[in-house]
Structure formats: structure tokens, C-alpha cells
Amino acid sequence: MTTTATDKPEAKEPKRRQKGAAEPARIPQRDGGKWGYWLYFIPGIALVGLIIFYPIVRNLRLSFFHWRGGRAEETFAGLDNWIALFQDDEFIRSFVNIILVVIAMVIIPTLVGLVIAAALFDVVGRRFGGGLSSFLRATYYLPQILPIAVAGVLFGWLLKPNSEGVLNQFLSAITGSDVTVNWLGGSYGTAMGSVMVLMIWIQIGYPIVIFMAALQRVDPELYEASELDGANWYQRFRAITLPMIRPEVFVVSLTTTIAALKVFAPVFILTQGGPNKSTYVPSFYAYNEFINGTDKGYAATIASAVFIVVTIVAIVFLRVQTRSEKKDA
């Protein structure tokens, strides 16, 4: 999502169910054995096939063709599109931008979220009252539920160029001199920076809420005891909080990394990829090529590349997670 909302926690399969398909159903059977369960699957499988699987296959296939769209013929292109992709400066730049997006959507929210969640739970919640800490948590979470389009319009207004812009007026008031920065259209630095700030603003609440819920698991006695032993806040953070919520840190990184790789709306709404295509991200590039480009085969190639990268990242993450779990066990 946003993850944006966009942010869907992933569950994982319990291990014993992966062992094989031969186990009996969990309700003792009398009416016709296991095949009856397939009836419940029919709508789900049919719809996923049509809405998800067919487009994936279609895109992957199209990436080996040139196609102008509409009624035009598709002509076989072999690996042309894929070779062109790796020589395409715009595509490479869009992937470099993804690194910055990962910083804004994954790294900063997770690190800052860790500190804020720990402070809210351990200090504010325990010393200043649970009501205050819930209220602050809700405040941090608020941007997560705003539609991204609404958040984008809001930031677009704050960042208007010249003296019209709210931020410019704010800075003028502080510095006493006239600030007229064209944040979104002026230079790559300010435009990308603005997009990143929007992403952090939207994203920060997600790790905070997940981490705080994770901390509920921690036995309060543990904190009490370490406090009596004279451990200060930072020592408790290092010795108790961090190890306890490591699984959640993992899940948050996985889900937000996937969201970051697929990111579209903040760029679309704030900068439209400008100035000069410098803030392109792969999803926006693919979308733009589908709408305005002359070769939908190439657009499909970009989209397929994003999909492949997302899949690889997800697999690597899940592998590492299973391995670290095994080590713990």
C-alpha cells in the first residue's frame, strides 16, 4: 500500500502443512471424501486465474513482442525488449530511484519507528499513562489511512512553487528573506526529496503500531527487573526490546520493501515523474509507457521486470526468515 496502505502483513505457512498433501482432511469424512472441498475452491480459483494469473502470463508473453496496442498486429521481437531495457537510461535511473524509495519507505520508518514504538511503550505508556501513548500512536498512524491521492494533493499544495507555496512562506517567515524554491519542478534533488518526505510521512505509523503490539508480548516483569538492576532506557532497548520484536522487524521490512518496489501513486500525484523524467520509478514508467508509449510490448517488459524483482526479493526474504527461525528453534 499505502501502504502505504499498501501494506499488507504477510502470514506464513505453518511448517507441518508443507510436508505433503497426503494428510487427511481435518473433519472426519463420510460424504464423498476430500474432493468435496474443491467445490469451495471453484469461485476463488476461477477468479484468481482470470484477474491475476492471466494478466501475468499475458505480460510475460507480451514482453517478447512489439505491439502498438488496439487492433494492431503483435510482431515477435525475441529478446529485443529485454536487451533494450538494460540499455535504457530511464529504466536504470528509475531503478536507482527505487533505492531512495527503499530508504524512505523501509529503512527510515523502520528505524525511527523502532525508537518511537519503544519510547511510547516503555516510557510514555508505563510512566505517563497508557491513554497518552495510545493517543500518540493513533496520531502517528493517521496518515496511513488517508487515501494516497488525498495525501498527494495535500503535499502538492504545501509544496507549491514561488511565494504561493506554504512551505516557502513558512521558510520565508523563519529566515526573514524571500524563499521561492520550486520544490517539485525545480531540480531532481528537491523533487525526489519531497516525494521521499511524503513517503516517510505516510509510512511511519505502520511500524510503530506493529512494534507496539509486539511489545505487548514482552513480560512486563522483565522491564521491571532490569530497571531495578539499574538498566537505563537505552540498555533496556538493546537488551529486551530489540531481540523480542525481531520477527516483527522482519515482517515490516518484507512488506514495506515489496510496497517500495511497486511504488506508483506518490510519484504520479506529486511529480508525474518530473522534472525531466528524473523522478521516474519503474511502476510509473511502465504505466506511462502503457498509456502514452508506442510499444506496449516494451511497457509489458518493464512491468515484468518489476514483477520478477519483487518475486525474487520476496523469496529471498522468506528463505532468510525460515532459516533464522530454524536457528532459534
Next chain:
Amino acid sequence: MTTSAGSAALPAPASTPYKSYKAKQRPTREKTKKRPKTPMEWILLAIVVLGALIIVFPIVLLLINAFKSPADYATSGPLDLPQALSFEGIRTFWAENNFPRALWNSIFISSVVAVLAVILSVFNSFAIGIGRVKGRSWIVLIFLMANLVPQEMLFDPLFKLYDDLGLLSNPWSVIITFVVIQSAFGTYLLSSLLGTFPKEILEAAAVDGATRWRSLRSVIVPVIKPTLSVLMVFFFIWTWNEFLLPLAFLNTSDSLTVPLLLEQLNGERQTDTTTLIAGTLISIIPTIIFFLIFQRTLTRGITAGAVK
């Protein structure tokens, strides 16, 4: 899993996630509260409060400026309080845009998606988690893929599909698409939940002569109801906030959702700033109301299934 998935009333074996975590906490809390607060603790409090202020600052600015007249906005600028309460921006926004229609579209699409996606998730996960059908790990993988696929991949083939079916600018194009996308996540989450569903209950139901459908409806669904309601709230919000695919499928002014209406207003050059701000504020209001009603469900819910 930190869900409140089970219910406290359920006599579940201790090893399953079907138990409540309520009992702990409390007793020691009062003691720590009394100890004098250290400067470090005050500093941390100040930092988190400051952070929260930064987060709400843009929304506060929105609130201040939505009630200014265009003239007031032009002279005083966005940082001052309004000189007089003016509803001109709000009135213009209301008069020039069919907001009630967009609001209805958003509510209709999101509610139908939330309900249908939960039903579909329950069916799928019933076959996977309880039925343990053959090849279910592959099936789960396919559903997982639906969570990974970037939406611009769906955009072109589905556009053509809905065009052929005559569903463009029809809310059902968006509904069908997001029922599938949301239920893919729901299936993933519920499959692992039902995979550990207490066997004793299922067996007891079977002994009493319940059919498969009866067990699902009268035994399983009531037990996992808390999780289902959390899922429903989330599906509603996720669908409400969707942007790219609705933008592609809904093109007539009658079919716009709230985010699309605002984006369209933002794109028009002649839109007056106060009108745009008023529109943004009005677009936020339903979300905020929803947030206030479901705050607890939300904060509890996003951790559902995150970690077991």
C-alpha cells in the same frame, strides 16, 4: 500470531494460538508510575510529542485554510488563522463537484469488496486449511503471487477484459478486481489460521452429524469471527484508498470515487486554491470518521497474521 483470533470462551488446548492474552500485565504497573520521572524520560516524551505534532501539522494547516475566503487566503497566506469563518471554498467545491455521488461510489465499492472478499477468503481457506486439498502449497503460492503482482501489470489486460464485457466505468470492474486482490491476502492469512483450528471442535461437530457446509457456517465462522471483522475493516480501507486501477477503469464523472474526484480537481488548472483545500478536507472526513469508529480494530488488526 497476536490476533485475538480465538475467543476467550473457547476451551482450546494451550498450544494453539486460540487463546487470549489478556490476563497478564497490570499488577506491577502502578508501582513504576510512582517513581519520580527522570529527565531522560521527559526528553523522550518531548521527542515523541514533537514527532506527532509534525505528523498532524499538514492536516492542521488544511483545517485552518479550508475555512478562509479566497480573498482572505490571498492576503493573509496559509499560515495565519482565518479572519472570518468562510464556507465559500466548501460551497464552491460542493456546487461544482458531485461529491455525494463520489462518496456513494466509494462506499458502495468498498463495502461490497469487503464483504465478498471475506466470503471468498473463507471458502478458499476452508479448502486449504481444513480440507487440506492436494497441492495446497502451490495454491497458496498462487494466492501469494496476487499480493506481489504490481498493478500496472494488471492494468492493460484487465482494461481490455472489462472493455469487452462492457464493464468500463462500471463500479463492478473495480469490485471484481479488488475482491480477488484482497481475498488473495485473506486466503493467505486465514489458511494458516484454520490450519491450526482446534481439531476437537471439528470432530465434535462431525459426531453430531454436521455436514461440511454446516461445520463451516455454524462452527468455524463463529469462532474466527473477530479475525473476519478485522479483515473486513481492512479490505474496506484498502479498497477505499486504491488509486491506479480505479483511475484506469472509471472514467465517467458519475463513476468517480472520492480519491479520483480529488485528483481530477487537482489536475484542473482553474481550480481555486481554497476550493481545492476545502475539497481535500471534505475528502478526509469520511476516512477520519471511519478511523475513529474502528481505531481499536485497526491497531489490533494490522498485527493480525504479521507474526505467529
